[in-house]
Each structure stands twice: as structure tokens, then as C-alpha cells.
Amino acid sequence: MAKAILYDATKCTACRACQVACKQWNELPAEVTINRGTYENPPDLSPHTWIKIKFIELEKEGKLDWLFARQACMHCTDAACVEVCPTGALSYHELGFVQYEKDKCCGCGYCAEFCPFGVPKLESGKITGVGVMDKCVFCIDRVTNGLEPACVKTCPTGALTFGDRDDLAAEGRARVEALKADGFSNAYLYGDEELGGLHVLYVLADRPSVYGLPEEPEFPALASVRDNIFRPFAWITWGVVAVGLALNVVVARARQLRGKEES
């Protein structure tokens, strides 16, 4: 049964308890930041910051909206990062989310390159400049032991909920209908259909682009090149080599036998 997180942006107050709870459970160090003229901090996701709230001030028809959006791994069903990961460090968990084994990461950075949401971040190594990637792991240790992820556990307003994906999608759709009835005509459930269904669903009061999310996130065409072209090509090459070697054995043996007969 696929699990998911439902993020209701209309209930979020941007207290950022999720950011702290994430760091606490996953034992991530604090970053040294400065105030850049906004409440938003740290500036972006990083190997030490797996979840972050984005602050958006928007004036529409003389009415001010202060919008908040959660930034973290979306745990796609069709995840480009899993597709391109050469070492199998990224894979699909049976509960639906994208699991990550840091020990296997070789630091190639393909995942960071292909993620449509810009989530995977690489630590820069001291010698080569590249290091291993880190991202939200859906609190795999908690979730597989019957607990909710740390961010959901701490959320004081109920903006984050955890449960079976089907139930949460139904809840999200009902919430969007309620918002539409309240006059938010652009209300939208993000992640219901996107990239085969995300395992983090967003209830938005406006279009996704207003919240800084891609309207139609696409599975990058290049991401499937390895599986659809290189892998078959490699198998064909191996096949040709095997056939060639077998032929060689047959021909050589025939010659050997003919040589014996002649002598």
C-alpha cells in the first residue's frame, strides 16, 4: 500500500517546525546563515537541509497574500533520479517513496541534473569538488516502524498529514473542492497526476506556478536513454561478442580436426 504526505498549503503558517524536526530526527547540522532581507532561510535545500519552507508575498487585485510552500523531495512514481542513478543508490521502496542508500552514492550528480524539482543537492568534496548527494528519505526508519515522518509528527497546524496515498488523494480532492466553493477558483491538488503521481500531495489555493512549482513537470527524455538505448545496446554488443566467440570455437575446432586428418 503506497504511503504519502499531504501538505495543505492553506493551513501552513510557516512556523518551520518541520525544518527543525527534520534536522533533529535525521541528525543534520545547522547551516551558518545570514538574513538576506527575508524570513526564508537557509537560502536553498542542501545536503544538510532536506526540507524548507518558501515564503511568497503576492499582491493580487489590491489584496495581499502571504503564501508558503514546502520544498522537499516529492517522491515521484516516475522518478528521473531513480532512472539515471548508475549505482542503484536511489530506488523505489515498496511503500511508494524514493529510498536512498547513501553508501552506494558515487557522487556523479545525475540525479541533481535530472530532477524536475531541483531537490537532490551534492556536498562539495574538499579534493574533487564533488561529494555525495543527500535528500529527504521519507524518514524510512520511522515509516517502516509504523510512525509518521518527523515533519508530519511536529506540524502544529495539521498542514502535514501522513497516510495511505489513496485516502490522502481523496481527502486532498475534497479539500480542493471546498476551497473552490470558498472562492479560490484556481485551487489545485498538485501531485495527483504529475509524474505518475507524487507521494507528496499539495493542496494549493492557486496555480502551482504561483507557489514556484513547475506547472507540468516532465520526465526528462534524456533520463530514459540509459535504460532504453544504452542497456539494450550493451546486451546486443555482449550477444554479438558471444556469437563471435562461439563461431570462433567452431571454426578453430573444424580446422584443428581437418589438420589432424591431413597429417
Next chain:
Amino acid sequence: MTPRLTEHWHAAQLTPNHPWLIELQPQPIAELGEELARDKGIRSGDIVEVSTARGSIQAVAIVTKRFRRLRIGTKEVDHVGIPWHWGYTGLSKGISPNGSSGNILTPHVGDANTTIPEYKTFLCNVRRI
């Protein structure tokens, strides 16, 4: 105006010692509306000096749409918001050498009827440095 932030507690004897909380709100801030910022030539992220008859502190300016110029009777009034939470201890002491505590600015006036100190609103000046 002296508000508070979710990330820190009161005059912040405890919370500025915590790296995770200091990461979220690292420096003292002065929030001001767009109209006042335009008049004073202040942009978001600039260091500003906020001064009153009692003293002055330095803080990072946050220019926001959330603060509006108020029209009170015939007078136009702007306001500047300085959260309380930075002082002379902790991981982040602020920008001023003496620590950017909001308490440096506040008047020592009490209301005898309510027994509440008058720390919330008072007259101040703000300038870019």
C-alpha cells in the same frame, strides 16, 4: 513596534544558543513597508540603524508588503517592526557591537492601571548605513 518571531522566545536568553533556530532567524531584523523604504532609500537586506531617544541598534531591513502606510486622521504614519530576540549573549548577538537588543530602544514607562510596561509602540527613526 516590537513583535516576536516564532523561532525565538522572548528576550532570547535560550533560543539564540541553538544552532538550528539561529539558522532560521540568524540576525536582528527591522521590517518596514514599501512606502517608507522608498522614501528612505532602503532595500531588503540593507543594514539599517533604528534609533529612539533612548538609544540605537543596527538590524537587517526587510522591506515587505505586509507593512502599510497608515492614515490616522489627517496624518500619515509608517511603522517599523523590531523583534525582541537579540542581545549580548548567544550564537548570534546581532550587528551592533553592544548587541542589537530591542530593549535598548524601548522607553521605561509603565501604565499604572494595567501594570503593563509601555514596550510595544514608540517613536523611532530609521536610516540606511
